[in-house]
Amino acid sequence: MKALGKVEEVDVIVVGAGPAGSTAAERAAAAGASVLLIDRKEEVGSPVQCGGFLPEAHELQALMPHADLPATLVEIPERCVLHRTEIQRLYAPSGRSKEFPVDGRVIDRRAFDRHLAYRAISAGAKMFVGTTAAPERGFLRLRGRGSGLLSPRVVVGADGPASALARSLGVSHRMEMGICLELEMAGVEIDAQAAEMYFGTRFAPGGYAWIIPLGEEIANVGVGVRRSYMDEKMTLSALLDRFIMDHPIAGPRLRRGQVMAVMRGTVPAGGMVGPIQGGRILLAGDAAGHVMATSGGGIPLAVVAGSIAGLMAARSLQGEASLNDYPRMIHESFGRELDRSVQMRRLVDLLMKRDHLMDTLFDHIDAEQMKAMQRGSIPGALGRICDALARSG
Numbered sequence: 046m047k048a049l050g051k052v053e054e055v056d057v058i059v060v061g062a063g064p065a066g067s068t069a070a071e072r073a074a075a076a077g078a079s080v081l082l083i084d085r086k087e088e089v090g091s092p093v094q095c096g097g098f099l100p101e102a103h104e105l106q107a108l109m110p111h112a113d114l115p116a117t118l119v120e121i122p123e124r125c126v127l128h129r130t131e132i133q134r135l136y137a138p139s140g141r142s143k144e145f146p147v148d149g150r151v152i153d154r155r156a157f158d159r160h161l162a163y164r165a166i167s168a169g170a171k172m173f174v175g176t177t178a179a180p181e182r183g184f185l186r187l188r189g190r191g192s193g194l195l196s197p198r199v200v201v202g203a204d205g206p207a208s209a210l211a212r213s214l215g216v217s218h219r220m221e222m223g224i225c226l227e228l229e230m231a232g233v234e235i236d237a238q239a240a241e242m243y244f245g246t247r248f249a250p251g252g253y254a255w256i257i258p259l260g261e262e263i264a265n266v267g268v269g270v271r272r273s274y275m276d277e278k279m280t281l282s283a284l285l286d287r288f289i290m291d292h293p294i295a296g297p298r299l300r301r302g303q304v305m306a307v308m309r310g311t312v313p314a315g316g317m318v319g320p321i322q323g324g325r326i327l328l329a330g331d332a333a334g335h336v337m338a339t340s341g342g343g344i345p346l347a348v349v350a351g352s353i354a355g356l357m358a359a360r361s362l363q364g365e366a367s368l369n370d371y372p373r374m375i376h377e378s379f380g381r382e383l384d385r386s387v388q389m390r391r392l393v394d395l396l397m398k399r400d401h402l403m404d405t406l407f408d409h410i411d412a413e414q415m416k417a418m419q420r421g422s423i424p425g426a427l428g429r430i431c432d433a434l435a436r437s438g
């Protein structure tokens with residue numbers, strides 16, 4: 046296959062070379078399918094739209110106890126890991142904090158995405174960057190460096206939060222989204238061991254602000270909120286500025302820092318979309334809403350879902366499985382934890398509207414319970430409230 050021009054027919058086309066897509070392409074190619082991986086970006090992994098926080102493998106296994114973690118989540122080459130943290134610290138609107146141990150890696154997303162794409166190519170996948178896919182009357186239209194009207198036997202839609210493949214399955218893109226703005230800042234006085242989350246209506250209405258250390262004096266500093274919680278006149282950059290300049294705890298540590306990069310993007314916040322499979326299309330990662338609603342973390346779920354999608358694609362071609370089994374496989378892998386994280390977030394939503402309610406929640410939950418909540422396993426009475434909320438829709 047040439048690097049430019051008309052594309053030949055293949056068994057599987059994977060749309061999107063993020064963590065979900067490259068993992069799907071690797072798994073399908075390794076199982077013997079002919080695979081084409083495409084991305085509309087000219088360079089895999091760039092521009093980065095991510096904080097890069099990824100818990101260590103044992104933390105991920107606790108987060109998704111039923112999932113088979115692909116090796117790429119367990120052993121990450123050191124050149125893709127910028128920094129490691131040991132603590133997660135959460136700040137209430139009052140400024141009081143609680144912390145618990147979480148072994149975290151902060152990955153260089155550009156390097157990580159390229160590493161995953163390289164593995165897919167090594168497994169036998171072909172690749173076209175600078176190529177956009179659009180569903181067209183039952184076919185897939187490719188435009189850009191690679192072009193053609195193709196009819197692959199399986200399409201993996203790993204095309205991120207604004208997925209065209211998801212829309213073609215009728216997924217409403219009114220689905221709940223978090224909007225995020227993040228700055229890479231140098232010259233900041235941070236706690237390099239701690240990934241921090243800050244709550245409060247003044248700085249992060251309907252979401253949270255974060256500091257993810259990239260080293261001793263360098264960090265990703267961001268804010269992720271939901272539009273419906275924001276004052277109409279408020280912008281995301283004004284909110285982040287306010288956090289950096291005025292937050293009573295974060296401000297003094299951040300305000301003398303210098304900005305080295307600006308990143309923005311959206312994150313699905315409402316859990317798994319329905320349907321995640323239709324005909325020969327499988328959705329994985331952000332395209333399918335595979336993001337923990339409590340944290341906005343999507344890298345681990347994207348890799349796990351991509352791996353299942355790639356395997357199911359190959360096995361269906363070999364007549365060993367049906368694509369219709371894909372949703373069940375995903376549900377068995379991490380569906381319960383993902384659903385729980387949505388229920389948890391809905392409960393916290395009620396409290397997020399009033400700072401004093403969030404403060405009360407903080408005061409009544411200990412650090413271990415907070416860690417459990419972040420993982421979507423909900424302690425005692427809170428769990429029962431979530432179940433009741435889920436039943437009431």
Ligand SMILES: Cc1cc2nc3c(=O)[nH]c(=O)nc-3n(C[C@H](O)[C@H](O)[C@H](O)COP(=O)(O)OP(=O)(O)OC[C@H]3O[C@@H](n4cnc5c(N)ncnc54)[C@H](O)[C@@H]3O)c2cc1C
Pocket residue numbers: 060061062063064065066083084085086090094095096097098099176177178179203204205206208209225226227267308309310311312329330331332336341342343344345347
């Ligand atoms: C500011 C921000 C910070 C975040 N921080 C974290 C974090 O610290 N930890 C964490 O776990 N998660 C974080 N996330 C979420 C995480 O980035 C995503 O969940 C993750 O990237 C999902 O991977 P994916 O492969 O599904 O999609 P993506 O990584 O979005 O990849 C999708 C790819 O599809 C391509 N594409 C889209 N449409 C087409 C098309 N029509 N044709 C061809 N190609 C197409 C895109 O170019 C893109 O490369 C953050 C998100 C944002 C926005």
